[in-house]
Amino acid sequence: MNEEIVLGFDIGGTKIGVGLVSTGGKILGSRRIENKDTYPEDILPLLVTAAKEIVQENQLKLTDVAGFGISAPGPADVANGILTAPPNNIHWRNVPILQYLKDQLGIPGCFENDANCGALAEGFFGAGRGINHFIYLTMSTGIGAGIITEGKLVRGTGLYGGEVGHTVLEVNSDRKCGCGMYGCYEAYCSGRNIALYLQAKLKDQPDHPIVQCAGGKVENIDMISLEKAFRAGDKLAAEIWDEMSLRNAQAMGILINTFNPDRLILGTLAWAIGDIYMDPIRKYLPRFCWQEMLKDCELVPSELRRDIGSYAGAAAALYFLLHKKF
Numbered sequence: 276m277n278e279e280i281v282l283g284f285d286i287g288g289t290k291i292g293v294g295l296v297s298t299g300g301k302i303l304g305s306r307r308i309e310n311k312d313t314y315p316e317d318i319l320p321l322l323v324t325a326a327k328e329i330v331q332e333n334q335l336k337l338t339d340v341a342g343f344g345i346s347a348p349g350p351a352d353v354a355n356g357i358l359t360a361p362p363n364n365i366h367w368r369n370v371p372i373l374q375y376l377k378d379q380l381g382i383p384g385c386f387e388n389d390a391n392c393g394a395l396a397e398g399f400f401g402a403g404r405g406i407n408h409f410i411y412l413t414m415s416t417g418i419g420a421g422i423i424t425e426g427k428l429v430r431g432t433g434l435y436g437g438e439v440g441h442t443v444l445e446v447n448s449d450r451k452c453g454c455g456m457y458g459c460y461e462a463y464c465s466g467r468n469i470a471l472y473l474q475a476k477l478k479d480q481p482d483h484p485i486v487q488c489a490g491g492k493v494e495n496i497d498m499i500s501l502e503k504a505f506r507a508g509d510k511l512a513a514e515i516w517d518e519m520s521l522r523n524a525q526a527m528g529i530l531i532n533t534f535n536p537d538r539l540i541l542g543t544l545a546w547a548i549g550d551i552y553m554d555p556i557r558k559y560l561p562r563f564c565w566q567e568m569l570k571d572c573e574l575v576p577s578e579l580r581r582d583i584g585s586y587a588g589a590a591a592a593l594y595f596l597l598h599k600k601f
């Protein structure tokens with residue numbers, strides 16, 4: 276494939292990344308648009324404006340862009356490019372974002388699950404380069420998996436392949452996930468769900484160390500405040516951290532036993548927090564998968580880190596170009 280230029284849109288629960296990327300992996304320009312508790316009618320025009328500005332800043336025309344890719348959370352109508360009911364974007368319901376951007380930009384486009392796009396991005400430009408069997412796990416607001424086997428993306432019959440965040444790890448759990456089910460992997464280990472759980476648990480304890488690490492406001496509890504309290508030796512923070520580590524290992528063990536990958540590549544929380552996040556998972560993993568497969572699987576953080584939002588949608592566009600799906 277000759278050098279091409281593509282646009283990428285990364286739709287997240289709290290932000291949207293817009294990036295212009297070359298097939299060589301160079302980010303030519305990017306934008307970040309806040310997306311917490313927004314309405315699509317307010318945000319969609321901003322995506323178009325951002326894309327046009329980035330293209331113009333590079334002395335290019337939209338006709339010079341080979342296509343665009345949208346990295347989107349599930350559940351969604353992937354085949355038709357419609358955001359149906361993303362759990363962390365409660366006002367975005369049945370939004371035909373692919374057709375909207377095609378109409379506004381006048382170039383080909385594709386729509387893909389965000390975890391799949393993360394896997395493609397790591398495969399083209401990051402920790403998955405040159406590896407035929409790997410799994411990328413988003414570890415942020417939500418949890419999803421992009422699964423690459425024999426160098427190809429596993430999409431599934433309904434194009435929902437990889438929704439491992441909604442694998443139920445505890446049958447009789449009272450932890451409700453944003454998807455509506457109880458006991459999901461995401462309910463125990465995503466940044467958003469851990470924050471909501473702690474906010475509810477500590478709503479009447481303003482002096483608790485975790486609340487104090489959140490600036491004294493229960494509603495501001497997040498993974499950063501949990502990490503601070505854990506590092507400071509708080510007992511509850513240690514309990515939550517241990518439970519999170521155990522559940523991560525449980526879910527990852529299922530993936531290792533099922534797919535026998537060369538590598539598990541972990542997203543945001545892994546690289547942002549570091550060894551105190553990764554090491555407890557490694558400690559628990561032997562409880563949940565065969566040693567034969569575990570010894571062949573490397574657990575690593577994302578190489579692309581916070582830039583993955585600029586690469587994710589673009590990587591989908593590159594994958595579609597490579598496989599002539601546009």
